[in-house]
Amino acid sequence: MAADTPKTLADWQSKAASLSFETRAFINGEFVAAADGSTLTSINPATGDVIAEVASCDTPDAERATQAARATFESGVWSRCHPSKRKRVLLRLAELVETHRNELALLDTLDMGKPISSSLGDLAGTVACLRYQAECIDKLYGEVAPTGDRALGLVLREPMGVIAAIVPWNFPLMMTSWKIAPALAAGNSVILKPSEKSPLSALRLAHLAQEAGIPDGVFQVLPGYGHTVGKALALSMQVDGLAFTGSTGVGKQLMQYAGQSNLKRVFLECGGKSPNIVFADCQHLDAVAQSAAEAIFHNQGEVCIAGSRLLVENSIRKDFVARVVKAAEHMQPGDPLDPDSFMGAMVDEAQYQRVLAYIRQGESEGATLKLGGEASNSKGYFLPPTVFDDVTPEMSIGREEIFGPVLSVFGFDTEEQALALANDSDYGLAAGIWSQDIDRIMRVSRRLQSGQVFVNNWAGVDQTVPFGGVKQSGNGRDKSLHAQEKYCEVKTVWMSLSP
Structure with a gap:
């Protein structure tokens, strides 16, 4: 600072x-x-x-x-x-x-x-x-085509x-x-x-x-x-x-x-409904849980690439969800002008009510509420971190973009199940993989239907890499050289040369 x-x-x-x-x-x-x-x-x-x-x-x-x-x-x-x-x-x-x-x-x-x-x-x-x-x-330079010696x-x-x-x-x-x-x-x-x-x-x-x-x-x-x-x-x-x-x-x-x-x-x-996949072989579970919580609760969950779908291998799921809940408990909303506040207020009453409605729907659809879910009694539009476990693909909270501090946790047993869950979405903006197996990382990264894949991190960013999605998350890319290129027209000039 x-x-x-x-x-x-x-x-x-x-x-x-x-x-x-x-x-x-x-x-x-x-x-x-x-x-x-x-x-x-x-x-x-x-x-x-x-x-x-x-x-x-x-x-x-x-x-x-x-x-x-x-x-x-x-x-x-x-x-x-x-x-x-x-x-x-x-x-x-x-x-x-x-x-x-x-x-x-x-x-x-x-x-x-x-x-x-x-x-x-x-x-x-x-x-x-x-x-x-x-x-x-x-x-950024133009190009000279390989036309031979009779043309340029x-x-x-x-x-x-x-x-x-x-x-x-x-x-x-x-x-x-x-x-x-x-x-x-x-x-x-x-x-x-x-x-x-x-x-x-x-x-x-x-x-x-x-x-x-x-x-x-x-x-x-x-x-x-x-x-x-x-x-x-x-x-x-x-x-x-x-x-x-x-x-x-x-x-x-x-x-x-x-x-x-x-x-x-x-x-x-x-939009996005980004999957954050945690395999049982990942290390440092407390740090991973902290990152998983930050991935959804940063900026009150009002983030297009929010890691709103947490996919956890079932052999570690109970323990890992408990760690996520513990991390999220320390991310309660506070005065946005306080430098120590991790979360602030929802942007307006309409968004506040929209997120509350999704929380009620998640409860009615049978998901297990692990944390949060209650409206704040304060004057502004504040909502606490909310965590649902036992979410299934047909539930609204597991399919639709909520754009708020609501995390949906899914379980899986195999790599194929994780991929099927991750790709079962209209969106394809971002995805995350947590694993120590480099072969798995490469297999899963290539098969994820997403414009960007974060490996052992969430939302690693730099101006040198493009940002954007596939499927109904959009087209084109922001940042990097690709961003400037998309605002240009490409023109061909063909010049005949004398022999």
Whole structure:
């Protein structure tokens, strides 16, 4: 933690009391109210208090932003500027985000209830993403095809055009960086629609982007609802690509909008119901149990890759579940501004009630409640870690994405049974394997239907490796060189040469 970072709950409360909030949309270099004057209410889920009234954009705002983005892209001020200039500007943006990390982290914590320690970690990831993608700008080369001596075949990468990025509320600024950093690095104009549940850090980012030197119209922020401004961006004929992280249902709707408009490219990172498989030969069971608990209860379980399905070999299951419960007992929710809180508040009442309903359903379906399950009596939307054992594949809590602190434990006897359980899902975002048998690790890793597999860890991350899923968890990849590539068009130039 940096020297200037507040250390105590009182320090963070004092900093929160002095915050001011940008509440206007950012369109073509100007901070403006929504065209029709509409606003949405930002509520602190830990207290139920109103934070601010934020501009709620709709179709007229989307039209203005897309026109500005198109004009700016065609002007070449960013799309055709020297790569070294884009690199300098994005590195400057990373520097500014790092300088303002405490403020930005606090905005995310107040807006969606996550612990301040988690938000600070997100900011470190945000800065790393901006820097990595900036550094990639002058290191991605085109290609020369092997055409023989009568022709020269060039393969060029060019920016796609106007990119709309629709990001979720669970990791507001980090997910934003995963979309906008590679898209801007590739030379595109980007319109960001933050979640209506967490718009504040995105609007502050707009100030920093302007200060960093990103030209007017190249980066814009439209707060508002998915069914209004989000839909308008997805249907816009001026938008060439759409990047989305969120639910599978919304992802499917966005693909339909793309088909109804201009066949824009749609890159989706959607839901997950990730299996975390513990074989009996794994070592250090207490540490593994701690990791298994963190895999689901981090960020209140509001994580797309949460290890929500724990698959345990039956010979160690009873003992291992007891260890998980013991670890989870120390992960109770607390004040999100307290640096010692592992869990914070659910993002809003709707999500709070949704998770409670799943817990009641799990009990009615016959799963064994080992821990938690009760609503908090506090003012905010707090739920404790909840663990169900004896879960079977037909149960709703074992199949559907809950997006909350609810762990479903399954038992298995053989490797084949573990694979069958793990792959019996509409989703394929992440999976974990805990074993000391390298042959088993390689066999199971290759057969798991998942975009990423974690071996003897959960959620090992780095900017150099891609992030994304298969099946109904989506397509395309965030992070790594692959992220920047997806925001580019590939053009072939064929030149005939004289003999």
